Amino acid sequence: MAKGNTTLRSGLHRAHPELAERQATNIRKRGIAVRLRALRDARGLTKSELAKEAGMTQSMITRLEALTGPM
Helix, strand or coil, X not given: CHHHXXXXXXXXXXXXXXXXXXXXXXXXXXXXXXXXXXXXXXHCCCHHHHHHHHCCCHHHHHHXXXXXXXX
16 A cells, blocks of 8 residues: 555646655754754753744744644
């Protein structure tokens, strides 16, 4: 069944290249979000504390850690 899904995905990507690009972007964003959250948790920081240390707003940290949506 996994092979069938791969074939379907490949066919969709060939038919709609913008879909493949969007999925690749989402994978990268999810990776960043997961790593940022893990690092913040490991340091025991709140989003506000991390934002202050990074010179950002808390809302920007929230956006970066979101698993979906724009960065």
